[in-house]
Amino acid sequence: MLDFPRWKIWSILLILALGVALAIPSLIGEANSRRVGLGGMPRINLGLDLSGGSHLLLEADTTDVVRQRLGLKEEEVRSEMRRASPRIAIGDISTQGGKLEFMVRDVAQLDAAVDRVRGLTNAVGVTGQRDWDVTVVDSTRVVMTPTAAGIKDAVDKAMDTATDVVRRRIDSLGTREPSIVREGDDRIVVQVPGLQDPAALKALLGKTAKLEFKLVDITANPVDVAQGRAPAGSQVLPYPGSPGGFIAVQRRAIITGDQLTDARQEFDQTDNQAVVAITFNGDGGRRFARVTQDNVGKPFAIILDNSVLSAPNIETAILGGQARISGSFTTETANALAISLRSGSLPVDLKVIEERTVGPQLGADSIRAGIIASTIAALAVIIFMFVTYGRFGFYANIAVTLNIFVILGVMALLNATLTLPGIAGFVLTIGTAVDANVLINERIREERRRGRNVAQAVELGYKEASRTIFEANVTHAISGLIMLLLGSGQVKGFAVVLLLGIATSVFTAVTFTRMLVALWIRRNRPCDINI
């Protein structure tokens, strides 16, 4: 026990120095770290409850994805059958019950139809399962059922796209270091530090921003439209602000939002209303020019998220590939729409199912309170340990102080997040870390009482206590691990500090203090110790 080879001493000191060094950038702040050339070193992230900011949990409505996929497949099947030569006549198409069904009019063409439909399915995932099951019922009807793997794949892709779109939209707000992470099958966690009012952010996320330009169906009977009936090839859409509240438009879109290259908020020169000016890409511009040329004098509808914003008349052909969307916009709503259009439409509807917003002032207050409480706690424990165990308490105090820095260092290395409960974890770790030293020191006291000499008592104290410390820490770690696995954000922050504290305190409280005690005994050879 008293035998501490030089290499061991140096490696213990080296590890501790490393831990403390890693903690420095987090302690002196970002600006100072850069000044002293530590800018590139890893630092601890502050949780939103300390830095202030918003945490949003978004959930996608994935039934939408399934429905849209069915609609797309219907279009695909129709055009595939048209393209076949000879053309395959189909009818009685239905998308009821989540399946796509249609009837092949000529039974002789059934096999050809099934072949072509099979060609429309794809292998997904590692198993290579098809994304649709194709079966024939009643020897005339073809049924396409989406497979579980196919749906999962589609939802997965939609969620990836949605995450990208959300990221682009939030980036356009110009906030610092937002974190946007997919979670589980259908959720996205958005964390934006330092945001005063997340209303603007939520307004951005609430819109799917699916923009379409469609020709208005002027042949439709207004009475039918009011009752929601539209002629074949057309559909009825809500049109707030129009006399009937509804309007019939052609199903086929002239142009969609993914064909634009830019969108920005501007003011109308005549009435100073906020409008959104959009620029189409080459393909979109050409199509828009052609359609407007052919339909001068007729109205077209500008549709956002299946609701008509406006239905202006085409005065002249629009050739420049640019258009303006007007409606009842305020500057803010026009700007939000411009951002949404620029960042693409969301393939799914996102709902905010959890929101936690902390003002920057409260965050700063919490940090201050946390630092004050930790300092007082540390001082109280240090004084208490010293008056109880004297020199041995002093060693424990060095250990517990180093331990705080080492935990901070390891957290920086892991890029962990410090939350308010995490600060509580620190305070608690100060209390529990000295438990190891209490166990050791009490054991040394006991062994001294039994009449052992100093070296033997110290030796036995460390040896016997180590086993207990190990077992106690394992059980403590079990509860910490459970918190880490099942806890939500802030509780996780607590668990991280607790677990790191358990790991590092064994090193500082047992190994490091044993070294200090051993070195002291070796140098001074005391006959008696005051403990």
Next chain:
Amino acid sequence: MRLLKLVPDNTNIGFVRLRYWAFGLTAALTLAACALVGIKGLNLGVDFVGGLMIEAKFVQPPEMDKVRESIDSLGVGDAALQQFGAPNVVSIRLPPPPSADPAANNAVVAKVKAALLRDYPGMVFTRYDTVSGKVSNELIRNGVLAVVLAVFGIALFGAFRFEWQFGAATFVSIAHDVLMTLGFFALTQMEFDLNIVAAVLTIIGYSINDKIVIDDRIRENMRKYRKMDMKALIDLSVNETLPRTVMTSLTIMLALGALLIWGGQVLRGFSAAMLLGIVVGTYSSIYVSSSLLITLGVGNRNREDDVAKPTGRNANAERVGPRS
């Protein structure tokens, strides 16, 4: 320098003798805690019931009734108001809006903000949480699962590492600690939120820690003093570890006390729960779990066998006890 000794050397308190009193008292308190939870219920935070929690900071301490009136007139449901820390900070809790639409939550927050700003210029929302029913159900499920897993996981560890009686005794006393903490929250009606679940898990971890230290000493003494009566042996073990138990509890209570007083309002419930848990955990370590070992009949098996085939790190521990 004379050092502080909180517990005199060689105490010999007959804890085991008191066990029937302790069991009675413990059972009564635990039943009372359960009854409190059953009758008064827990004041569950928005984390677990869903809804909105707004923390508003006013320039001047406002009159609660006036604030309540302003909010009630909005028709957004029954508001629960509470002064939160400083006199000019008020926490406002509202039930989830009837519509599942997330925009409804925003609308409520905006409405309350506008109404309060009109009556109290300069007021700010320092914090607000909105939790939908779906999320709160998941949080409840995870919280309960975490506590159950922790209790069983650690009890299993105790049974595996020692003997089954240790696991069982630990399980009972941990369940007692958890119930007492819940009872405390039912009694005080302090808000029970996610942080409190973390506190309960930490209490479990700490309380086990305490019991393991004593169990470890009992096991050590069982090997050392093979013929000693189990009751005397447990008393000896508890007495031997008493200085450590008291010392550690006190250091942690010092740290938690600092957190309770200076750590800010947000951590107050957490610190209070932990502090209570430490007291309860220490009590159950001394009076419940070790005495329960007697009732469960630990060491009835021929202990000579144990010594004849020593295993583990303790195998060559010196035996200094009396041989007869």
